Amino acid sequence: MSPSRFLPVPAWARHYDRSTLGADLLAAVIVTIMLIPQSLAYALLAGLPPEAGLYASIVPIILYALFGTSNALAVGPVAVVSLMTAAAVGNVAASGTMGYATAALTLAALSGAMLLALGLLRMGFVANFLSHPVIAGFITASGLLIAASQLGHLIGVPVSGHTLPEMLASLWNGLPETNLPTLLLGAGATAFLFWVRGGLAKILQKAGLSQKAATIIARAGPVLAVAVTTALVAGLDLEAQGVAVVGEVPQALPPFTLPDVSPSVLAQLALPALLISIIGFVESVSVAQTLAARRRERIDPNRELIGLGAANMGAAFSGGFPVTGGFARSVVNFDAGARTPAAGAFTAGGIAIAALALTPLIHDLPKATLAATIIVAVLSLVDFSILRRAWRYDHADFYTVAATIALTLLFGVEVGVSAGVLLSVGLHLWRNSRPHVAEVGLVPGTQHFRNLNRHDVALHDKVVTYRIDEALWFANARFLEDLVLGRLARSPEVTDIVLMCSAVNAIDLSALESLEAIDKRLSDQGVRLHLSEVKGPVMDRLKGTHFLEHLSGRVFLSQFDAWCALCGSAKRAEPAAE
Amino acid sequence: MSPSRFLPVPAWARHYDRSTLGADLLAAVIVTIMLIPQSLAYALLAGLPPEAGLYASIVPIILYALFGTSNALAVGPVAVVSLMTAAAVGNVAASGTMGYATAALTLAALSGAMLLALGLLRMGFVANFLSHPVIAGFITASGLLIAASQLGHLIGVPVSGHTLPEMLASLWNGLPETNLPTLLLGAGATAFLFWVRGGLAKILQKAGLSQKAATIIARAGPVLAVAVTTALVAGLDLEAQGVAVVGEVPQALPPFTLPDVSPSVLAQLALPALLISIIGFVESVSVAQTLAARRRERIDPNRELIGLGAANMGAAFSGGFPVTGGFARSVVNFDAGARTPAAGAFTAGGIAIAALALTPLIHDLPKATLAATIIVAVLSLVDFSILRRAWRYDHADFYTVAATIALTLLFGVEVGVSAGVLLSVGLHLWRNSRPHVAEVGLVPGTQHFRNLNRHDVALHDKVVTYRIDEALWFANARFLEDLVLGRLARSPEVTDIVLMCSAVNAIDLSALESLEAIDKRLSDQGVRLHLSEVKGPVMDRLKGTHFLEHLSGRVFLSQFDAWCALCGSAKRAEPAAE
Structure with missing residues (x-):
């Protein structure tokens, strides 16, 4: 067994030349710009301080670049995993406490250990037991939960709970305390981001840009929204009028942190960590496969497990939280021309510079803007067409999807995805037990x-x-x-x-x-x-x-x-x- | 849906005549004689007072006769289910307390409710997920556990624990306190019963009896052992020398009892009840099917669930504990000529007479004799040949069986059978996920x-x-x-x-x-x-x-x-x- 089995760097490093370096650097700059607001937003979604999002985008990316096999996958905090983190960690500690941040580290460490173990045992096949309809249903329901959880930031009232009824009830109760400036900023940012996503790319194309370039520029929309709303808050001193802002963010490289390994915390977080690992792996590997196939390249799922495991381990020891390969940013990375995992390492460098130098600039960034970027991003995950497809193809599949969606919305992410897996496996076993x-x-x-x-x-x-x-x-x-x-x-x-x-x-x-x-x-x-x-x-x-x-x-x-x-x-x- | 769907009596009652009555009565007398020592012994195994064994053989048998579909199945306490009862109830209350007996009733009620539900929902197929190798491994390991648990009665020292290491350790610690008269009685009874099983049938056949008659008479060996050892204890006043006896048994018909339905007890007993239901159903239905096929008859597995569910419900409300169809006694019932479920009802009558009239006679019955009947009965369950068969056919099956046996011995019946089911289903899914x-x-x-x-x-x-x-x-x-x-x-x-x-x-x-x-x-x-x-x-x-x-x-x-x-x-x- 050659050492390159676990450390694939040499394979691409040997042929690394100036033109590859140029392509990777360009992609890294573009992804860095896109990743900064995303990292802050997903930290907010996970219930963590904004810097945790930046930290989760530095060491993990470098470790994935060393151990992963995809040339285009961009690793970092993603929406669904951040939501699952909030749900899991919220059961162990209250948001905002030290225990909460430590529990997030523990969750990343557990998930990293599980991914590494699965990879070393070559057990990537366990992810196959998450069927397409279950994933589709789960992602759709998660998108709705995420959007609901962010609506509070948009109107300036806190939203609590991990199920749709809880969130909607707390939103309803908070409605009378709506903060008008926050609402205006939030609604404006949301409308702008929707327009960027829908109309801007077309306008840019008409103006003569290639489709790729137009799409990449449109992806930077959130950066513009961040800049404008931050300037508004600073200029009009909206913080004094009750607009919640990101606030003080330390100007520092990721700290060295230790997860909490007390047995009771590990026991409480074991199942969520497993679910996060599997969901994260499936998401990541399907993006990586899609992008690899476009260039007739191959990825190795078992080595992907090791890459993602290392990334999560890195997150645990550097102030982060569970990470995985993100769909949108990987596509941007790919379209921007990333050719090797080195692009990821350069992205990490970019984020590190931001963490060191740019954090004072985001003091006045309103949380409403971050919520708007999340809402716009996740609504593209919501896709009920799977219900129609499943109904047409096989009613039993339909019931599995419908149950997954309903249970996720009503009882939270862990119950939803577990029930979906059990239902689909049970259904398969039941069919197998009644042969034709x-x-x-x-x-x-x-x-x-x-x-x-x-x-x-x-x-x-x-x-x-x-x-x-x-x-x-x-x-x-x-x-x-x-x-x-x-x-x-x-x-x-x-x-x-x-x-x-x-x-x-x-x-x-x-x-x-x-x-x-x-x-x-x-x-x-x-x-x-x-x-x-x-x-x-x-x-x-x-x-x-x-x-x-x-x-x-x-x-x-x-x-x-x-x-x-x-x-x-x-x-x-x-x-x-x- | 005709009423006969759930109450099959009319089907056989319509054609009931004098000759059927004669055959059923004869079979009932033979099974009653065999069932009395067995009922007492399995109550002892379950950690319950001896009368519980008699009570578990009255109302449940009548209810099975009303709702079941097998003409030969003899329902009552059986070895493996009694062992599982002891393991489950032992976690809720200490043996000998009121809480213990009540928990046994609750277990029977839960198991009855589950069997009824599975039957009404026509979900008998769930039992199919217990594979033959898992059952074979589980029964073999249970046989060893049961034998180990009874060795203490044979030497007159208490044996505690629900796993083989625990039992052997407590047996080893008790060895110095061995009671010599108990050991002599126990060893004598065991040797006699082994001889009855092995040699007596052959001698009777040589003496001119048919094979069937010889086998049936040999099955009555425990009654002889009971009579002789009871007489010895009474005649030599061995109780004064420390021989543990059955003691005072109330002279009464089954009492009306109520199970404990407090949520905490129900929660603790739910999983054991499910396992007992499935194991009991599988055992019972395979005996019933084997016997039915010999006469080109059919049984209906879903109605069997209802029959067994009703029997367990009956046990819960009449001072019993979980019951199912027993292999040995059903074969005797069949060989003795039982033609309809009425034979079962007559057996219940016989046991009721025993409970009313004969209990004073068993005051001096030594527990060592009962332990000897259990040991001799269960050692026929121990069969390691499944390991060789599985190894030859498919190594993966071998590992499943070996794990089931090892886990049952080391961690008890619940862990063992659950692990066996999960392993075999997991193995099937794994194979299915890697198609040829x-x-x-x-x-x-x-x-x-x-x-x-x-x-x-x-x-x-x-x-x-x-x-x-x-x-x-x-x-x-x-x-x-x-x-x-x-x-x-x-x-x-x-x-x-x-x-x-x-x-x-x-x-x-x-x-x-x-x-x-x-x-x-x-x-x-x-x-x-x-x-x-x-x-x-x-x-x-x-x-x-x-x-x-x-x-x-x-x-x-x-x-x-x-x-x-x-x-x-x-x-x-x-x-x-x-």
């Missing part, structure tokens, strides 16, 4: 066997053939037993039962024991059990057991062989059946 | 396509065909994406990828979205995606979506069609490839 089985007959004039309910096929009154369209395993073993024995109880004249196994991809030990039990019970009743078209790998396993020796009937290579051997008189019987 | 996929080529001179690693097949350098041997669902959707995109990254010359779907039994919404993503990414790279041999039900679903419109390639009816259309030049190219 067709009683088949011979299509006259051919060697094909088809479902007797769908086709006009020849049958034999003493020979019953079932085609099983599913692997046989413990949860459906009894189903087959019930089916065969039930059929026999109804048709005592049957002498032979054939199981056509062309679609049986596996038979586990429980299913084998069921087959033995079925065979035993059938022999007790003088009925023989046969198999046909058993797949190679399945046959290999069966040959290692005594099942084939004891089998009352035979194993036929093809179903047609079985028909010929067992229904020799069938062709003569056929006219009578017509 | 083969790259296939044309077998020359045929229309068949086979795995290129196993067969000498014709290939085309620009067309890659994968045969997928698994339903596509969310957990393996990403696997397919990785596979296809990885292949393409390695072979940039490829222009067409065909997915051969002959063994794809289903495609869920996540997998559909993955297919769309794969198609999109392939088109971005100028590669077309095709499908072949899509099954009817899957095709029906796909037709309801936009996938087929947007698909860059085509859907071919057969893989050979795809080959002909895409590899038209293949036959010319072939010689060059050789």
Whole structure:
């Protein structure tokens, strides 16, 4: 195992030249400008002081650049993970206390450790158990929760709670205390940002800019909103009129911090950390894959786990909170021409400079502006079309999505995503436990066997053939037993039962024991059990057991062989059946 | 829905005649004789007073006879469920206290309610998720735990704990206080019962009895052991020498009792009750099915749930504890000729007479004798051959069984069976998430396509065909994406990828979205995606979506069609490839 397995830097560093450096530097400047207001805003969303957002965008980015495999992924605080952080940490400590910030560090450390463990054990596949509909439902519901949580900042009243009813109730109660200057600033910023997102890019394109350039400039809209509203607050002294501002932010590089590793805190944060890890990983890896595929590159999901794990560990020890790869900023990074992970490292440098030099400038930045950037960003996550798609494709999927959305809104992010995973896995298991089985007959004039309910096929009154369209395993073993024995109880004249196994991809030990039990019970009743078209790998396993020796009937290579051997008189019987 | 759906009595009652009555009565007498010592012993195992065992064999049996569907199943206290009761109730109250007996009633009520709910919702399928290897491992480990727990009674010292290390440690500490008369009685009874089980039946057969009669008489061995050791204790006044006896047992019919429904107790007992319900149901239904099949009868698993639920509810309100269908006694009932559930009702009558009239006779019955009957009965449950079978068939199954046995012994029944279920379901999901996929080529001179690693097949350098041997669902959707995109990254010359779907039994919404993503990414790279041999039900679903419109390639009816259309030049190219 080469050292580059865990430290992929050399792979790209060897070919690093001046032109790559130029491309990476340009992308880093653009992403830095975009990331500053985002970092502050997501720290606010997580219930943390603004500098935590900047710190979470320095060390983690560098560590991801060292260990990750995506050339374009931009790591840092993101909306959904920040919301999940607020929900998890809020159960351990009150916002604004030292315990709260420390719990956020612990959450990042736990999540980092879990991601590293999954990566080192090459267990990236666990993320596969988050189905697309569950993710889509969860992200949509989270977007709504995030928007609701930020509405308070827009009108200058505090919003508490981690579920939609709680948030709306506290918003409603706070409505009479609305602060007018805050509302004006907030509404203005929101309207401006919506316009930037929708109209500005088009105007810029008409003015002759390329689509890419126009989109990138439009992404910098939040910076303009920040600058203008900050200037307004400073110029009109709106802070005195009750407009909440970011305030004093230390002018410093990230501090060295230690997470709280007391067992009670770890126990309380373990499940949220797992959910954050999985959600963050899935989000990140799908962005990274999308961008890699555009350049015919590949990413390695298990190394991505290590990269994200290292990034979160870094966040835990440098005053941050859980981070992951962000969609919007990675796309900007990619479009701006980032070619290697070094672009990320340069971005970290840019943010570090901001943390050292620019923090006095944001003293008067109104929180309403940050809330506006969050609201505009997350509303693009809200997409109910998954409900329509799921309903059309499969009602069961629809119920899973609907339950995920409803539970997330009503009971919070942890309950929502857990329930979604359990529901979708349970649904899959339930379906697997009720395999599709067709009683088949011979299509006259051919060697094909088809479902007797769908086709006009020849049958034999003493020979019953079932085609099983599913692997046989413990949860459906009894189903087959019930089916065969039930059929026999109804048709005592049957002498032979054939199981056509062309679609049986596996038979586990429980299913084998069921087959033995079925065979035993059938022999007790003088009925023989046969198999046909058993797949190679399945046959290999069966040959290692005594099942084939004891089998009352035979194993036929093809179903047609079985028909010929067992229904020799069938062709003569056929006219009578017509 | 006819009333007979839940109350099946009329079905057999209509045809009830004198000869059936005679057969049922004879079976009832035999089962009653066998059930009396068993009931007392399993009450002891559950940590309850002996009369609880008798009470658990009266009302529950009558209720099962009314609602169950098996003609032979004998319901009452059984070893594994009694052990699980002791483990669960021991966490709520100390043995011998009123709270302990009440908690046992609560456990029976909870279990009854769960079984009834599962039956009414027709959710008997949940029991299918207990795989054969997990059950086999769990029963074997439980047998060892039960034997260990009874060894103390055999030497006259108390054994505490619910795990093997705890029990062995307390046994070791108690060893110096061994009571010699108890040890002699216990060892004698154990040796006698082993001999009865092994040798007596053969001797009786040699003496001219039929095998059935010999086996039934041998089953009455415990009654003889009870009679002789009781007489010894009474005659030699061994109680004064420290031999623990059953003591005062009230001479009464079952009392009316009420379970404790305080939320804290219900919460503590909910998981154990669920496990007891599932284990009890699985045990019971497999016995019932085996016996029904011998007479070409059928049982209805969902009505069995209702029958067992009613029985446990009955136990809760009549001084009992959780019950289920016992294997040994049901076989005796069947062999003795029981024809209808009325045999069960008559057995209940027999036990009721015993509870009213015979309890003074068992005052001097030594607990060591009861422990001996339990040890001899449960050691037949211990069967490590499942380990060898599982190892041979599939190492993964072996690890599941081994973990179930080890965890049950080391951490008790609840941890053991829960871990077994989670492991086996997890293993299934893991396998399902890594489908078998083969790259296939044309077998020359045929229309068949086979795995290129196993067969000498014709290939085309620009067309890659994968045969997928698994339903596509969310957990393996990403696997397919990785596979296809990885292949393409390695072979940039490829222009067409065909997915051969002959063994794809289903495609869920996540997998559909993955297919769309794969198609999109392939088109971005100028590669077309095709499908072949899509099954009817899957095709029906796909037709309801936009996938087929947007698909860059085509859907071919057969893989050979795809080959002909895409590899038209293949036959010319072939010689060059050789």
